[in-house]
Amino acid sequence: xxxxxxxxxxxxxxxxxxxxxxxxxxxxxxxxxxxxxxxxxxxxxxxxxxxxxxxxxxxxxxxxxxxxxxxxxxxxxxxxxxxxxxxxxxxxxxxxxxxxxxxxxxxxxxxxxxxxxxxxxxxxxxxxxxxxxxxxxxxxxxxxxxxxxxxxxxxxxxxxxxxxxxxxxxxxxxxxxxxxxxxxxxxxxxxxxxxxxxxxxxxxxxxxxxxxxxxxxxxxxxxxxxxxxxxxxxxxxxxxxxxxxxxxxxxxxxxxxx
Numbered sequence: 001x002x003x004x005x006x007x008x009x010x011x012x013x014x015x016x017x018x019x020x021x022x023x024x025x026x027x028x029x030x031x032x033x034x035x036x037x038x039x040x041x042x043x044x045x046x047x048x049x050x051x052x053x054x055x056x057x058x059x060x061x062x063x064x065x066x067x068x069x070x071x072x073x074x075x076x077x078x079x080x081x082x083x084x085x086x087x088x089x090x091x092x093x094x095x096x097x098x099x100x101x102x103x104x105x106x107x108x109x110x111x112x113x114x115x116x117x118x119x120x121x122x123x124x125x126x127x128x129x130x131x132x133x134x135x136x137x138x139x140x141x142x143x144x145x146x147x148x149x150x151x152x153x154x155x156x157x158x159x160x161x162x163x164x165x166x167x168x169x170x171x172x173x174x175x176x177x178x179x180x181x182x183x184x185x186x187x188x189x190x191x192x193x194x195x196x197x198x199x200x201x202x203x204x205x206x207x208x209x210x211x212x213x214x215x216x217x218x219x220x221x222x223x224x225x226x227x228x229x230x231x232x233x234x235x236x237x238x239x240x241x242x243x244x245x246x247x248x249x250x251x252x253x254x255x256x257x258x
Contacts (some may be wrong), residue, residue, distance in 0.1 A: 007044070017052070021238040025062070025161045032065065033079075037086075051079055053099070055086040055111070064094040070123030072100050072141065085111040085129075099124045103142055111257050125158075128165070146181070146248075148194075148203065164248045166203070169194045180220065181245050182213050192221055209241050216242050220256075227256070 004025040004121050013032040022036050025044035033050030039057040046060055052067035067082040069075055069163045080099040083106055095116060099106040103124035110129040120138040128147040137151040140159035152171040162178040170186030179185050182195045200210050220230045234246045
């Protein structure tokens with residue numbers, strides 16, 4: 001299908017597949033093995049290399065570089081993938097790298113994410129839905145960020161870390177461990193500072209649910225228990241909100257911020 005809204009100075013590889021409703025601005029370059037679905041807008045001076053799959057109704061602002069080879073010395077040219085879902089806003093100067101065969105082979109961005117300027121997402125990262133990445137936040141390789149997490153500006157995440165749902169980090173946080181769901185984290189290195197109560201209210205969590213999460217936080221951080229003891233106590237509270245927390249603790253591999 002021949003794209004209809006391509007600036008004459010843009011360079012589109014003949015093997016790229018663009019829906020007819022896709023817009024591409026001046027001086028953008030879209031390489032081979034790139035697929036872009038309906039309603040996505042690519043501004044000027046954007047470079048997209050493949051293999052990359054981009055879904056519907058994304059807004060990609062100028063000077064971003066998407067789908068470039070991973071910054072990993074082990075990479076030997078394998079055909080790995082960047083996959084971006086629907087309804088994402090990707091602001092200026094963002095860099096998203098493809099995956100590596102040593103891990104998933106895919107760097108994956110979900111839906112409805114708000115990604116601000118100068119954000120770097122390295123190889124094999126997996127981003128959920130409805131996240132916010134403030135300016136200059138950066139992920140090393142193999143990082144997972146779960147739904148509704150918010151990274152403050154200049155937050156840096158070490159490789160292989162997991163960031164739980166509804167987490168919020170303060171400006172300039174440096175994260176070396178996993179952050180469990182609902183936690184507010186800040187500092188270098190990042191430490192827990194209570195729960196993200198305001199964010200939970202905005203997302204419709206009831207007062208009772210927030211109270212349960214506060215109690216769970218005290219179990220995890222205030223009672224002087226070991227992590228295994230905390231997990232055992234939390235496992236006895238069978239609510240969806242607490243199950244989300246215990247499930248995360250069971251998949252944590254780097255240990256949690258303490």
